[in-house]
Amino acid sequence: MGEANEVIHQTVRLQIMAALAASSSGEPLEFSRLKAIAKATDGNLGAHLATLEKAGYVLIEKDFVGKKPRTRVSSTPDGRKAFEAHVAYLRDILGSQ
Amino acid sequence: MTITQKDAEAALNSVEEAKDRLNILASYRHGAPYFVLWGLVWFFAYMACDFLPDRVGIIWALGDVIGIGGSVALGVLRPRRRGRFEWRWFAEIAVLAVFAGSVLSIMRPANPEGFAAFFSLLFGLLYMVIGLWFGMRLFLAGLVVTLAAVGGYFLLKEHYYAWLAVFGGGAFFLTGLWLRRA
Numbered sequence: 001m002g003e004a005n006e007v008i009h010q011t012v013r014l015q016i017m018a019a020l021a022a023s024s025s026g027e028p029l030e031f032s033r034l035k036a037i038a039k040a041t042d043g044n045l046g047a048h049l050a051t052l053e054k055a056g057y058v059l060i061e062k063d064f065v066g067k068k069p070r071t072r073v074s075s076t077p078d079g080r081k082a083f084e085a086h087v088a089y090l091r092d093i094l095g096s097q
Numbered sequence: 098m099t100i101t102q103k104d105a106e107a108a109l110n111s112v113e114e115a116k117d118r119l120n121i122l123a124s125y126r127h128g129a130p131y132f133v134l135w136g137l138v139w140f141f142a143y144m145a146c147d148f149l150p151d152r153v154g155i156i157w158a159l160g161d162v163i164g165i166g167g168s169v170a171l172g173v174l175r176p177r178r179r180g181r182f183e184w185r186w187f188a189e190i191a192v193l194a195v196f197a198g199s200v201l202s203i204m205r206p207a208n209p210e211g212f213a214a215f216f217s218l219l220f221g222l223l224y225m226v227i228g229l230w231f232g233m234r235l236f237l238a239g240l241v242v243t244l245a246a247v248g249g250y251f252l253l254k255e256h257y258y259a260w261l262a263v264f265g266g267g268a269f270f271l272t273g274l275w276l277r278r279a
Contacts, residue, residue, distance in 0.1 A: 004098045004100050006098050009098070009100070009108065011108070011111050014108055014111055014112060014115075015111055015112070015114070015115035016115075018111075018112040018113075018115040018116055019115045019116070019118070019119045022115070022116045022119050022120075023119065029119075033119075033122055033279075036118065036122060036279070037115050037118045037119055037122065038115070087109070087112060089100075090100070090105040090108050090109050091105075091109070093100060093101075093102055093105040094102060094105050094106060094109070
């Protein structure tokens with residue numbers, strides 16, 4: 001059995017990583033979409049994304065669409081690997097019931 | 098860090114919730130242009146029916162050609178969603194057509210407004226049922242169309258087509274814009 005990933009295990013961060021992993025062919029997700037998925041406030045989501053970015057699990061890109069700022073987030077290969085390992089660890093815990 | 102079996106189960110549930118929400122939002126965005134298109138078709142077709150009530154058949158034949166043609170064009174031009182071809186959507190359209198034909202041939206609405214009310218109620222019902230499974234925004238769109246169909250029939254029957262244009266077409270159009278923002 002592997003070990004728990006403390007960075008990913010927090011609920012909002014887990015949902016962010018789950019959404020990024022499920023996004024079609026690693027397509028980046030917009031900040032507003034992640035906010036709706038994780039049911040988080042702007043500040044809360046921003047803080048959790050910063051934690052994931054610091055761990056090297058996500059990539060945050062900021063650009064403009066016309067005059068509107070846009071923030072998009074995608075998972076890195078390390079992030080995907082860490083997420084999959086953590087989910088496998090959770091399943092192992094349940095499997096050992 | 099110690100994770101109990103209960104924690105692990107809750108964490109895996111939140112992973113599934115996130116995936117479900119992502120799928121719902123993706124469905125909303127995918128469906129948005131179809132709602133905008135059909136909202137416009139409803140608006141212009143029913144508005145035309147209000148001015149030319151004896152040309153309802155030809156107006157809606159034209160409206161359906163534009164709506165179906167536009168839907169096919171949207172399906173061809175837009176990037177495909179991941180997932181396999183779902184034949185059941187086409188089967189459902191066929192089932193609805195058979196249902197509508199059967200009900201209308203037996204019940205026979207007493208006036209042309211009754212036909213319009215029937216189709217509005219049918220689509221209202223359809224979106225409420227789909228919405229209960231696939232997203233509340235669709236349910237709300239169906240609810241507004243249903244309330245508009247019933248309310249207008251009793252409150253403003255002399256301009257029922259215009260009522261459906263504004264409230265039915267308007268509801269679909271605004272739902273499309275709302276879904277696009279998801």
